[in-house]
Amino acid sequence: MPLFSRFKHCSNCGSPVDYRVPPDDNRERAMCPACGMVHYQNPLNVVGTLPVWEADGRVLLCRRAIEPRHGLWTLPAGFMELGETTAEGALRETQEEAGADIAMGPLFTLLNVVRVGQVHLFYLATLRSLQFDPGPESLEAQLFAEAEIPWEEIAFQTTRETLRCFFDDRRAGRGFGPHAIDIA
Amino acid sequence: MPLFSRFKHCSNCGSPVDYRVPPDDNRERAMCPACGMVHYQNPLNVVGTLPVWEADGRVLLCRRAIEPRHGLWTLPAGFMELGETTAEGALRETQEEAGADIAMGPLFTLLNVVRVGQVHLFYLATLRSLQFDPGPESLEAQLFAEAEIPWEEIAFQTTRETLRCFFDDRRAGRGFGPHAIDIA
Numbered sequence: 198m199p200l201f202s203r204f205k206h207c208s209n210c211g212s213p214v215d216y217r218v219p220p221d222d223n224r225e226r227a228m229c230p231a232c233g234m235v236h237y238q239n240p241l242n243v244v245g246t247l248p249v250w251e252a253d254g255r256v257l258l259c260r261r262a263i264e265p266r267h268g269l270w271t272l273p274a275g276f277m278e279l280g281e282t283t284a285e286g287a288l289r290e291t292q293e294e295a296g297a298d299i300a301m302g303p304l305f306t307l308l309n310v311v312r313v314g315q316v317h318l319f320y321l322a323t324l325r326s327l328q329f330d331p332g333p334e335s336l337e338a339q340l341f342a343e344a345e346i347p348w349e350e351i352a353f354q355t356t357r358e359t360l361r362c363f364f365d366d367r368r369a370g371r372g373f374g375p376h377a378i379d380i381a
Numbered sequence: 382m383p384l385f386s387r388f389k390h391c392s393n394c395g396s397p398v399d400y401r402v403p404p405d406d407n408r409e410r411a412m413c414p415a416c417g418m419v420h421y422q423n424p425l426n427v428v429g430t431l432p433v434w435e436a437d438g439r440v441l442l443c444r445r446a447i448e449p450r451h452g453l454w455t456l457p458a459g460f461m462e463l464g465e466t467t468a469e470g471a472l473r474e475t476q477e478e479a480g481a482d483i484a485m486g487p488l489f490t491l492l493n494v495v496r497v498g499q500v501h502l503f504y505l506a507t508l509r510s511l512q513f514d515p516g517p518e519s520l521e522a523q524l525f526a527e528a529e530i531p532w533e534e535i536a537f538q539t540t541r542e543t544l545r546c547f548f549d550d551r552r553a554g555r556g557f558g559p560h561a562i563d564i565a
C-alpha cells in the first residue's frame with residue numbers, strides 16, 4: 198500500500214533533502230541541494246467496483262484478510278497502478294480480491310478523502326457468474342441483499358457511502374449516479 | 382510538475398534501491414535493501430475546469446507561458462495537491478492560471494492518459510465576471526465562441542476532447558456529461 202512518508206533523501210542521488218518552496222511554486226517540496234531534484238507528493242487514486250447480481254439485486258462484498266480493518270467488509274478496490282486506466286484498475290482489483298467475473302458499467306461515485314490524500318472511484322459492475330475466488334487479501338466474497346448489509350462491519354466510509362448511494366438511487370427508481378462525495 | 386523518474390535511492394535512508402517484487406505483491410517496486418522501504422509510483426490526477434460565460438456561451442482558454450506547449454491554448458488545469466479535493470484543486474488552478482472568478486459545476490470529463498500515468502478531471506464552471514488576471518503560467522486568458530476555438534493551437538488532447546464533448550452536448554441539447562475518455 199502506498200502510504201505517504203516524507204522524503205528524507207533524494208530519490209536520484211541519495212543526499213539528504215531540504216524542504217523549501219521552489220522558484221515559481223507556492224508549496225514546500227523536498228528539494229535536493231546536491232543534484233537539484235524536486236520531489237512532489239500528490240493524492241493517489243483508489244479504484245473499485247460495486248458488483249451487482251442482477252437476477253436478485255444482491256451486491257458483492259469482500260471480507261478483508263489484511264490490515265487495516267482485518268475481518269471487516271469492503272467493496273473490491275485498491276490503488277490504481279501505472280499502465281492502466283481507472284476502469285481497468287477497478288476491474289483488476291475486483292478480479293484480484295474477489296475472483297469475480299464482471300462486466301464493467303459506468304463511474305458511480307467519486308469520493309475525496311482529503312485527510313489521507315486519496316480519491317476513490319467506484320464503477321458499477323454486473324456479475325456474470327456466482328463463482329468467486331477470493332485472493333490472498335480477502336477471507337471471503339459474499340453477496341448481500343440490502344437488508345443483509347453488515348453496516349456495522351463495513352471497513353471504510355467510502356464503501357459505506359457508495360452502498361448508501363446505490364440503494365438510495367435504486368429505491369428512488371432514478372438513474373444511478375454519478376455521485377461526488379467529500380469524506381471529512 | 383511531477384514527472385515520473387525512476388527511484389535510484391531510498392527516500393528514507395538514501396541507499397541505492399533494487400527493483401524487486403515484494404512478498405504479497407505482483408509488480409516490481411523500488412525496494413531498499415538497507416531499511417526495507419518499498420517505494421510505490423502511481424498515476425497522478427490533473428484537475429481543471431471548463432469555464433463558461435453564460436450570457437453568450439463563450440468558454441475561457443489560457444495561452445501557456447510555460448513548457449511544454451508554450452504559446453498554445455489550454456483549459457485551466459494542473460496537478461492536484463495534497464490537502465484539497467478534486468473540485469478544490471480545479472478551482473485553485475483556474476484562479477492561479479486565469480485569475481478567473483468562477484462558480485464550480487459538476488464533473489464533466491474523466492480522461493485517462495495511461496501513457497503518462499495521468500487521470501484528468503474537468504469540471505464545468507460558470508464565470509462570474511469578465512475580469513481575468515492570468516498568472517505566471519499563462520500569457521493571456523481569453524473567451525472563445527465555438528467557431529473561434531483555435532483547434533490547431535490547442536496544447537493538449539484532454540483539452541481538445543473536453544471542448545469537443547461540451548460543444549457536442551450543447552448542440553444536441555442534451556445534458557452535459559459526464560464523459561469517460563481514454564486517450565491513446
Ligand SMILES: [Zn+2]
Binds near residue numbers: 208209212231
Ligand atoms: Zn539529489
Ligand SMILES: [Zn+2]
Binds near residue numbers: 392393396415417418
Ligand atoms: Zn532505505
